[in-house]
Amino acid sequence: MVPRKYPQLAEPMGEKKMTITQELAKRIHAISYDDLPAEAIPLARAAILDAIACAFVGSVEDTAKIIEKIPGFAGASGPCAVFGRDYRTNPLDAVLINGTSAHALDFDDMSMTMGGHPTVMLMPVIFALGDQLEISGKDAILAYVVGHETATRIARGVHMHHYDKGWHPTATLGVFGATAAASRLLKLSEDQTATALGIAASLASGVKSNFGSMTKPLHVGHGNRNGLYAAMLAKEGFTSNDHAFEHKQGFLNVFNGPDTYDVDKMLADWGQPFDLVSVGVGLKKHPCCGGTHPPIEAMLTLRAENDIDVDQVETIDVWVHPLRLPHTNNPDPKTPLQGKFSQQYTVARALLEGRVKLEHFEPDAFGEPEIQALLKKVQADVHPKMTHETTPHHGAEVVITLKNGEKINSYNEVDLGRGLSNPMTDEELWEKFEDCTKRSLAADAIKPLFDSLQSLEKANNVKEITDLMLYPTKAAQSVAAE
């Protein structure tokens, strides 16, 4: 993006011209459910369902459990379900823990526009307010689409400079999506919504240096809480500066810096089309590094198209783009984190089981004799025909050499995560949902919950869906990276 110069306003604009937060607020409130394009509904529904799956699996991690230990947490009663638990609490505490849980394993969806994870910054707010206000499924979907559009439109205006500087856009931009979704559900006026966005500008936070620690998912829970809090405060009459975005010491100049953003890109063409429809979100099918997905997909194709006897495999060559190899070349993983970043291990699992599941990253999984035997045959390298300049960056090739000398191969070019061109099927959504929820939700509660989320737009009252969530399994089990 070549940033266009936009007036760096030292002083408030003239009275008649709307400020950026006012312009955003107008757009946030301009859309009704009936305005949504038909294709947005299943996209929103799948993203929400997927994020709930991630919240359930994340809820058993220490990252979430520690939050519950802090004095005061959930001591306040309230109507909002805590995913993976058997209690409800107040909305601010609910979104803090549900948001953190949903991002704890980095298994949630991605937006290329945002350079981050859009849905975990929206879903917790929508369900917490859903429980509090007993909203309909249509309201939930509308709030999702509007929140997604807000975060991604602001992203268009500040990226990639914003990302490259070291901000965690999931949190620093997602907070405005959370505020927008909450503003719709709380029925804020346009003025109150502008105020809420201005408050959120002062609460936005999160630096990328904390990637790799529990603080990364905390950015999500904290951002959810802040976005919702900003909307709640604005509804009660709290004030912020109308020029909180464009002021010389406002969000754009302080977080990005002068001449590094383009306000027109934030405001033009809202919903024409929606970013959710035109760019979409990438759902993550496999519970491991996105850079391992293309070879996994190549191996699954190879496996589906050939009758492979594992005992007859002599070697497996995994060829990836040179950008993908350095952090995923782990020939002999011993820990969950190493396993998630191992081309060798994940492709071996794909061949052996036809699927890569959460349990494959539990500490005991790595020592299993069958996988150990296969692992010794796998080598990963840069694809001979790919250089740093080769695009797209997500291609991979897997070549199996059999003991009889025969070679079979599969080339696969998958978008980061799963793009619109290659959506997860309902079957794949179910497999992930079941795999993610079974660690913290009673077995017989999983399918009814999945079915209700699969028809979210038909729900009269979101709280009836969260009623299905309050049956935790006794055997909650962590799959955390150590």
Added chain:
Amino acid sequence: MVPRKYPQLAEPMGEKKMTITQELAKRIHAISYDDLPAEAIPLARAAILDAIACAFVGSVEDTAKIIEKIPGFAGASGPCAVFGRDYRTNPLDAVLINGTSAHALDFDDMSMTMGGHPTVMLMPVIFALGDQLEISGKDAILAYVVGHETATRIARGVHMHHYDKGWHPTATLGVFGATAAASRLLKLSEDQTATALGIAASLASGVKSNFGSMTKPLHVGHGNRNGLYAAMLAKEGFTSNDHAFEHKQGFLNVFNGPDTYDVDKMLADWGQPFDLVSVGVGLKKHPCCGGTHPPIEAMLTLRAENDIDVDQVETIDVWVHPLRLPHTNNPDPKTPLQGKFSQQYTVARALLEGRVKLEHFEPDAFGEPEIQALLKKVQADVHPKMTHETTPHHGAEVVITLKNGEKINSYNEVDLGRGLSNPMTDEELWEKFEDCTKRSLAADAIKPLFDSLQSLEKANNVKEITDLMLYPTKAAQSVAAE
């Protein structure tokens, strides 16, 4: 400050070298109460007492009252006093509201080093944990000095670039002071403290564009909450990146930018001497703009040294530094905010009453016939001998011309707020304390509370002091700027 280049670490340092958060943590834990210089005790005590006064007067503002309306707030029970109320709550909610209250009127102290307000980022955390852990007054003072040193040392390393960019240093730097104070009181290990500082780097927030709105004091409450939260999470085993400060996408590079900070200035010479002792904090004696304080002081001197009959006053000339006049030249204020920024009004009040009090900024005060008559005689202008280049910037002269032609004058040169060279007396501390607390604390509870805070270092249990706070007056009354 000419920034020195410090290695911009793209990669973690070698294992043997400590990171910045580890270095800070070592210093935070190196000091005991007995190590404190004797002069630090009364300085810390006065700052804490003054901030509590500010919290009481701020607690009656909408800024604080709105926070109480948000679902979940204070629904959780706990041991921590809410200033100006009759209940206790959990520590996170207590510091959120007490911190916001303490900064609601901008009547709290200033640090020239920090370019912000140090004590409102420390006092709420110290008293909330004081209530929870029933700490001694000595522990409270030690936590204050350590927290103040942490915030001001980090400030030395990042200013004035940090300030000029548009961050609100009270919040973005004060959060680390809050974390440091909490780390001492919660008895974190050095490693846990380093982790807490790393978490706080991801929670730091607050842009100056929101100055002039309720969101400015919210920065303080929110920053208190975040600093305390970071310490509580670290104590329970939460993780952050050890290199959260110096990482190329860490606090220093993301908030300040490469080559705009000096880590040596943060780490060298801690407590030798303490910034609290060598630079100090400026307590605010009068409840109005700092730029009106020098003429008020000049008038109070003139009044003390002369027997002035107000009826014999022909004119009053107020001469200030050219930097101070533009925003304080309000000859006929009609609103609280105009009054606080009026040289004419404040100096007239000083002559008439010998003091400038909170009640002088209530809406009805401006129309009183006596003050209206006097106001017509006051004119404010730039001092004939001062130019933009004249230093210091805080001088002022007041000249009264009597009807008999006689002129009496006083020149006064006061540091911003009240510096070490010109501290508030115990009498002045009491006058402010009484003026601030009487709107939200029962009259007979004020003096006992003041006395107990004046001997804070002798308290065995801070909770016995907060017991004295839980008697709100029925007639709580706002003095907010509209």
